Amino acid sequence: MQFLSPGQIVVRSFVQLWPVWASLAVVFGLSVVYRRKLGLFGQVVESATGFAGLLLVLFWLFAAVFGRRIELFDPLSQIARMQNTAPGAIDPHSGLPYLFGGDKLARDVFGRVIAGARIVLIIAPLATMLALSVGISLGLPAGYFGRRVDAVLSFLANLVLAFPIILLFYLLVSPGILETPIPYTLAGVFFAVPIVLFGVLFVSGYRTQPTQLALRLALTLLVGAWLFATFVFNADPFGILKVSPSTLNIFIAVALASGPGIFRIVRSLTLDIKTREYVLAAQTRGESAWYIMLWEILPNARGPLIVDACLRIGYTTILLGALGYFGLGMPPESPDWGTMIKESSPFMRIFWHPALAPALAMMSFVLGLNLLADAIREQSLRD
Amino acid sequence: MIKETLKNGFWRKSLGAWAAEAREGSIDRREFLALATIFGASTATAYGMLGLAVPTPAHADETPRKGGVLRVGMFVKDQKDPRSYDWPEMGNVARQFLDSLVTYTREYTFEPALLEKWDVNADATEYVLHVRPGVTWNNGDAFTADDVVFNINRWCDQSVAGNSMAARMAALIDPATKKAREGAITKVDDHTVKLSLKKPDITIIPGMTDYPGLVVHRDFEKDGKDLVKHPIGTGAFELVSFEVGKKAAFKRRTNGKWWGGESHLDGVEFIDYGPDISATVSAFESNELDCTMKTDAGYVAIMDKAGLIRSDVRTSATIVARTNVKQKPYDDQRVRNALQMAVDNATILSLGVDGHGTVAENFHVAPIHPEYAELPKKSRDIAGAKKLMTEAGQIDHEHELITSDEEWYKNTGDAIAAQLREAGFKVKRTVLPGSTFWNDWTKYPYSMTDWNMRPLGVQVLALAYRTGEAWNETAYSNPEFDAKLEKALAMPDPKDRKVIMKDLEQILQDSGIIIQPYWLTLYNHRTAAVMNYGMHPLYETHLERVWLKA
């Protein structure tokens, strides 16, 4: 079997990724040209951290978008003779290389990493946002009102935190359970939370500006209805996304696994910020409780929350693989990074490349998100 | 010698004739050995009839050293009543202090253990078992015909949930009472037991070798069926401690000698290192283990690379992707055949288990089975598969292939799925945790099941593909197949049997109910200090003769 040299692998990968480079060039070119008009975004791009962060995030975004053009092989197809081949091996039949080598089932690791971006970039941020909104919606009132409200909400959160979720995972995959309304009911509740949260956010913030309020509420309802239809009922009116019951289980699992932790963080930050002068001032002004929570406390708690969310996107990706242990979520052949890493890490002693490639992909994506978040924070505080 | 072992004239004559044919080559040598030993010839006798010496294991010339504790990496599963064992690991713990009546060897022959010998009548309906004299239990009791009668009666008790021996002893059972038939098991004298079968069955002796067939003391039921609390056995070792998921420790038998002599090892420990191969490799690196009980196909390369010595054995253990013919669309034979045609078994072998095995041909009788008959080889035909599936009107059907989550199950399933997709079929893969998978294993429309080796081909056919059998997961029912199988179980002349087997295999292959990609080769690994230790085709660990180099 013939192999490309390391140099050739780099060049060939670079060439193969041309749609990504082209798109990146356009984005950065435009943002340099129009940086003065772009405000915060322009400043972020100009800072080294922001540039690096944006580069990494956009790289994976464009890789996901142009995935089908970039892949040399279908991510699921197997070419038996390419089993466990080293990076750069050339398939003698098609003459095309497995740039990052082949995995234990003779699939193209390069193509799978690219295809994985399509799955990860949709599921991980969305599931994290879902968990985040559940945690915020419950954590704010628990910390702000205290007493009874806190007792009840903390009781619920602790119940979930102490619950042997593994038992639920096993149950969710038991034949017969998927057909019952349990997953849909759970998902229905979880997906309703962000809609309500944004509703309350806008109602409390734009009470005096009816047009603005109507506009924002309409948008919330529209997006919310679409998410609800797509994820809970698997009836995307635009036909963009298909959500099987097993994918739905991922969202339930992430919300249950991450929700209580976020709840506690939000609650603690609220307890702390509630004692600040500006909150007391707002209370004296006679602002409504929800206004104070959402417009005074939440913005001041955003630092740790954003950091948490950015890292949690990584954890959610890892969870995609871990859930596979329970047969939950992704099938074993799925090219999402979490499953790829989980499936190939036991074999790292003999073949390192099938695990390393997705691990680096995930690390770079999470790194990009964090650097970008850091840069946005720094630039927004500069004036 | 032949005369001595084979009192029955019929078998002496038949075996003599077969031996001649085997020497000429018209019967397979392995076939002869297995059959001769089923009918009571010792391994040495059987080889002798072929004019050969029994093959000696490597290093047999070295004098074994006495002493040392062997540490074996193996899952330590919870113990239960032996007749309901469902994992070889359970049997291997008990096997250190229990014996079976007959054992199956690495050379694919049957050897008497707690039996000294047995005689079979001409139509395989009457078996006379001669109990080995001089065997004692480690509590001092003598092992007698009463123990044998007690155990076989236990095996025949169909009313006990999970008693898998009942299926193997079916020829002794009265379906009305769900117990052994009146007069089926008779004690002739203290060292002789007679079995009278209601119909001919050559699988009785092979059935006794399986791990649920370990022989327990006659007070086992009285003692609360708890082997851990009352580890009374006839074996070479005694149980010292037992902790599920951790460790089972044994020492050389102290009170009363083992009938086979004395073990070389001072003791044995089975240590559970869990499912992560990394833990097992680390254990070898830090000198916490001497050998593994088995090494799964996917991990052989890792263990090889860790510098361990591997032992392998060809088996008829296998995995099948089976359809359930009662569920749509698999009630249509064209759909089933299309699935078969779309898959190249050799590719599945190389991807599913890294080529650690031999290609199988979708009829569940292996070349190493004594009754294997060769059928014309089939090759993959994508175009034909597509055509057939389109004809059946199911080209758009999404097949859901369900497997358990074990590494080689998963990989084999994924490889089959990829092949089916290549043929233009839609496939969805679902993986379930082992414990959940078995909840409904016979009911899935399309799923994969593994089958351990059984010494005879007809054994699995009878368990898995006969009408109405509890383990018939395909729901396949074919009166012609059942009738022919009945004949094969009754053991006609070898030449007729070849014809019947050929028909059976052909019927099964044509029915399309299974894609059976490969026969597994089984492996285990050991360090250089472990001597006389090899992989057994039924995953059994026999450690009485194993020794450790200083």
Add this chain to the structure above:
Amino acid sequence: MGSFLARRLGQMLLTMLFLTLGVFYLVNLEPNLRKLAISQTEMHATDQELESWLQKNGYRKPFLVRYATWLGLWPKLPNVDPATGAATARFSWCDEPAAPKFSGVVEGDFGCSTKFKVRVVEKLGPALEATGLLMFWVMVVMIPVALVVGVVSGMREGSRTDRTLSVISIATTSTPEYVSGVVLTIIFATWLGWLNGSAASATEGHLSFYNFTLPVVTVSIYGMGYVARMTRASMIEVMSAQYIRTARLKGLSFTAIVLKHALRNALIAPFTVIMLLFPWLLTGVVIVEVMFRYQGFGQTLVDAAGNNDIDLLLACSIVSVALVLATQLISDVGYAWLNPRIRVH
């Protein structure tokens, strides 16, 4: 203070009651009972056989009766042979009574593990001890490093030190522990031979630097990045607050400001996160436990759930509630100490 603790204790008991009731409901769903029956009879057992086993062992009695039996408010009944009327203990391996007897949680009997074939306490005790040791050492290694990294980063936001530490933190925490675990094992156990990649001997009571470092480090570097980043984020918020700026204008030394004023206020979020690490270490590090063959609580829980080991699962839930509520209590007391104006009820 007394009423505060009493209220918290009441909360804990209530949570335990609700949780065990919920868990009891789930483990008694039909697929789960079936799973239990399979594990206790035979993998390929028929429906009839499974049903007869469940009948015989009392799993078909009314739900609440069985829950009350487990609690100890209803007598535990032995198996009675319908033919002979003879009573035998249900599970011989853990000396269950052969006569009706009140023997449940209230009486201190946590029941019988069907998977491990011992009394629940016998299995859970060692597992908890093992996990406790892992928690202790992980906290000892991880928390100081994480806090120092976080504070140093946050003190000087945007500096080269900050960027370097941030990138390292993000990289370690976004690498799954089953990758870093294998890599560390290959380097330190296989190549260098300095450390033992198997912690089996550590569970046997021979804990040492040689056999325990790899699991502790693997868990620590995975969790470290998260705590460090959270600390950094809080630190930055505080450093940009008005009173710190004022203090700096007053000419106080930077170190003094950080230690005296900033740190305490910046610790609320990291403290919460550290307290959340305890439940995570209790049940969330199964993969590391399995990889290093360290038999802790997480593995026990997974085995219990996988085999629907009812009594063991319920006992695990109780432990879990106790830990979760203890961490909440410590958090709440801690908040009041870190910011005296916080009042928790």
